[in-house]
Amino acid sequence: MRSATRYDHAATAARRAARPGDRDDRELIRLATLAASSHNTQPWLFEPTPDAIVIHPDRDRRCPVVDADDAHLYRSLGCAAENMIHAASLQHLAADATYDDTLDAVVVRLTPDPARQPSDLAAALTTRQCTRATYDGRPLHPDHLEALLEAGTGTHVTCEVRTNDADLGTINELSGLVEAGNRAQLGDRAFRSELVDWLRFNPSIALRRRDGLAGRVNGQPPLPTPVGRLLAPLVIRADAQVRLDRERIATSAGVAAFITDDDDTASWIETGRCFERFALRADLLGVRTAFINQPIEVAELRSKLATALRTTGRPQLLVRFGYAPYAPYSLRRPIDDVVTTRPMANRRYS
DSSP: OHHHHHHHHHHHHHTOOOOOSSOOHHHHHHHHTTSOOGGGOOOEEEEEETTEEEEEEOGGGOOTTTTTTSHHHHHHHHHHHHHHHHHHHTTTEEEEEEEETTTTEEEEEEEEOTTOOOOGGGGGTTTOOBOOSOOOOOOOOHHHHHHHHHHHOOSSEEEEEEETTTOHHHHHHHHHHHHHHHHHHHTOHHHHHHHHHTEEOSHHHHHHHOOSEEGGGGTOOOOOHHHHHHHHHHHSOHHHHHHHHHHHHHTSSEEEEEEESOOSHHHHHHHHHHHHHHHHHHHHTTEEEEEOOHHHHSHHHHHHHHHHTTOSSEEEEEEEEEEOOOOOOOOOOOHHHHBOOSOOTTOOOO
8 A cells, every 4th residue: 555655656746847947957858758658668868968958769668569660669759859848938948849860869959038938738748648547428629629639730740530429430440440459469479478568567566667557547456566467468358458448439539540641750750749739738628638559550450540531641649539537647767767968979779
């Protein structure tokens, strides 16, 4: 019980209110790390420089089975960059983010701007979460839907939504593709093994690691790690996950798809930025979000997903949304673990 209390205190501390003031790189990085990442891997390293903070991929935290091409990894970098841009506004800094392929990194340039006012999305930096629970089934208010579409659209990213009240046929198609993705993934021993490696079966191990998928977030009872790893193959089964995701989609207000023309690193990063804006705006509106990316992660389903969405573009993320209360929050790694002061421009990745 004490470890659960310590877990909740740590999650709350990570999301303490943002502090406006002069440039503070550690505060910018803290708020950036509250962004979404696949499996809560937090696959980033931050390099502060005099006029920028460079966000590098941390390839030691990749998921080579579910994310073989590292697309999710780079989308996560885009999410972190978007958070940092809004955090910078609290410090009277103008910020913009670009992908530098010579560095293989996202460069967030920071320029002092005394007249800069805080972004309204900055208010959600510490409260946004991926809420994997069922939602309450209410349709989204039309103004909320319009605001989400605007937030999720970028220069090279289109955000499209299908709602349960107006597009039930398409929603059922998407639910069927999520089911097919679950069956493909959970029938793959390598996928199950990778997933279990990122599960945190009790608050104590979650507190030690500060990453991964904590059972406390989903309301699962704590188990000793050896017991959890032993039982996982018996509990994590396709039929159960299919039933759960079918209910989750049915109780959502709708599904959002983030679509690009290209399918490259820059597109993945821009997609992450657009999703993070979408999720921040949703949080301010009392709307929860959660990924249902199985049809994107299973290669043979991705073209079927495009067909179901009636698009010629490349679906990059699939997200359900709806009204629901907050769930317990996930943890984040300490700032010192994600900051590098060593110039990384000449680093080569294999």
